[in-house]
Amino acid sequence: MKIVVCVKYCPDATADRSFAADRTVDRVGVDGVLSELDEYAVEQALQVKESGDPETTEVVAVTVGPEVARAALLKSLQMGADAGVHVLDDAVHGSDAVATSLILAKAVEAQAADLVICGMASTDGSMSVVPAMLAERLGLPQVTFASELTVDGDTVRARRDGDVATEIVEAAGRVLISVTDQANEPRYPSFKGIMAAKKKPVESLTLADLGIDAALVGAGSAWTAVEAIEARPPRAAGTVVVDEDGSGAGALVEFLAAQKFI
Amino acid sequence: MGEILVVVDHVDGVVRKTTHELLTLARRLGEPSAVFFGDGADGLGEAAGTSLREYGAEKIYVVAGAEFADYLVVPKVDALGVLVQQVSPTAVLIPSSAEGKEIAGRLAVRTESGLITDAVDVQAGDDGPRTTQSVFAGGFTVQSKVVHGTPIITVKPNAVTPERADGAGAVETVDVAVPESSRTAAVVERRPRAATGRPELTEASIVVSGGRGTGGDFAPVEAFADALGAAVGASRAAVDSGWYPHSYQVGQTGKTVSPQLYVANGISGAIQHRAGMQTSKTIVAVNKDSEAPIFDLVDFGVVGDLHKVLPAATDQINARKG
Ligand SMILES: Cc1cc2nc3c(=O)[nH]c(=O)nc-3n(C[C@H](O)[C@H](O)[C@H](O)COP(=O)(O)OP(=O)(O)OC[C@H]3O[C@@H](n4cnc5c(N)ncnc54)[C@H](O)[C@@H]3O)c2cc1C
Ligand SMILES: Nc1ncnc2c1ncn2[C@@H]1O[C@H](COP(=O)(O)O)[C@@H](O)[C@H]1O
DSSP: OEEEEEOOEEEOTTSOOOBOTTSSBOSSSSOEEEOHHHHHHHHHHHHHHHHSOGGGOEEEEEEESOGGGHHHHHHHHHHTOSEEEEEOOGGGTTOOHHHHHHHHHHHHHHHTOSEEEEESOOTTTOOOOHHHHHHHHHTOOEEEEEEEEEEETTEEEEEEEOSSEEEEEEEESSEEEEEOTTSOOOOOOOHHHHHHHTTSOEEEEOTTTTTOOGGGSSGGGOSEEEEEEEEOOOOOOOEEEEOOTTHHHHHHHHHHHHTTOO | OOEEEEEOOEETTEEOHHHHHHHHHHHHHSEEEEEEEESTTTOSOHHHHHHHHHBTOSEEEEEEOTHHHHBOSHHHHHHHHHHHHHHOOSEEEEEOSHHHHHHHHHHHHHHTOOEEEEEEEEEOOTTSOEEEEEETTTTEEEEEEEOSSSOEEEEOTTSSOOOOBOOOOEEEEOOOOOOGGGOOSEEEEEEEOOOOSSOOTTTOSEEEEEOGGGTTOOHHHHHHHHHHTOEEEEOHHHHHTTSSOGGGBBSTTSBOOOOSEEEEESOOOOHHHHTTTTTOSEEEEEESOTTOGGGGTOSEEEESOHHHHHHHHHHHHHHHHO
């Protein structure tokens, strides 16, 4: 069995995230990491492997991104993935979700995976659309936003917590999955894992290797255009009072009344 | 003026407020046409039809059939794909729920159209809609447009105040053949969330949240929320501790809320929490640590113990209301 995990390199959420001059997310000037939400995808893949037949199951991490994105693969390998695939091509820069999903689809297809596992959202773009787009392109059943997942033979069963109801979703055969941060508890790489990762294979592929016309991806062919980006003005400093002998409640209620919330 | 397709969000035929917001935005761009997915054969109920007309729907496309509820996402994309072909709309507006974004993503691929997610505002432009998004936990505002295909835009709750307008609401039944290949991820069980009697979190105009600082006791948070007629939210620390259900989590991996008033109690204000509440109009915090980062965001803050401040404030509000 082969499991592909899609992992993205994202600027660290706790760092000062910013945009580059060409209005794309600055992935080079800001410290980056394996998107925290993709750790859950890697963990899920490892758990499926470990609870099935570890000897015959291979977990391959795939990323699309610049040179530095290799760090996302490395972290996945340290956690326990067996191999990495890095789609690395200057023409990819500035791709929107539609184009990213096209590139990922080709890269995943080349792997002939039985299961494809994604995170619920990337921590920078946070669109939560790439998994559904991938399923559309690959013609795979989508079992997405799984907060609890079981793989039993060739049946995948998931709990999906929607806005107004919780659904239990089932699909069979080759399936595309995305998992939420409720699905599991990602492991920390062990020392052994960190050492082993250095010897694991990482394949680097260009768009040409995947048979993708470079004119279809990148900033120039994006189907959306950013017209302006503005840093949000810092909020005007508010009033902060210290509660002494119950004064805080009174001040709070006065504020709420003045703002007509009461 | 071209048609604007608005995907209706409803619970058992009760149209949700987000749909009224989308219809209000759609009127800026063209003629709103609601797309209503009905379970089973009933199709559009009377209440839903009235509600859509009251907010300006000129047409209501009704797509009925059990498959739209029995299988995840894809059958709805099939239907919308057919409609986009037939109608050539000026834009498609979809609620920014998890499902809404997935529908939008697949529809964009299928119709070769540009996609914008999580818009907090949509305005008419010379050559198509202009959207505003709030990114990086609310740190930046981004203006964008779609430059290819049919603009497909998902819109966050509370993007606009719903405005009423009379719409003709002419009903057209749409027949879509949903192929076997779209019936692959089956919903085998659906457990509706138990009603709390409080407003829905993402729709509420006031949200009162509790975090680790509650120490597990949400009673003061709930009582304060009820005094204000508010929805209750929680931080991930509170959810992970099992103190409050995950469906009430506010933040990056929970709900995004944008109410008139957000009150954070015993919540430190981590970036992932802020991602879900930073666009709230007025922000209030109660926290015993004067250094907590949440105080950088507040319009009004109380440094104090929530177990003392909230019950006293609740009593005073209830007394004022008489
Ligand atoms: C991938 C990822 C996704 C995440 N998604 C989310 C998300 O969606 N939502 C979210 O909220 N978090 C999320 N987090 C977690 C986030 O980083 C924080 O850990 C979390 O928000 C902390 O919750 P808290 O503020 O309740 O707890 P803490 O940070 O522990 O803060 C508790 C606060 O309560 C105060 N306090 C204690 N006792 C009292 C008292 N008696 N009265 C008043 N104040 C008191 C303390 O001073 C402190 O400021 C995510 C993290 C990751 C890595
Ligand atoms: N550039 C990328 N490389 C690999 N996987 C990606 C990439 N972008 C998105 N994904 C996958 O798609 C998921 C959702 O991403 P998004 O739709 O951008 O929020 C992520 O959690 C990843 O699993």
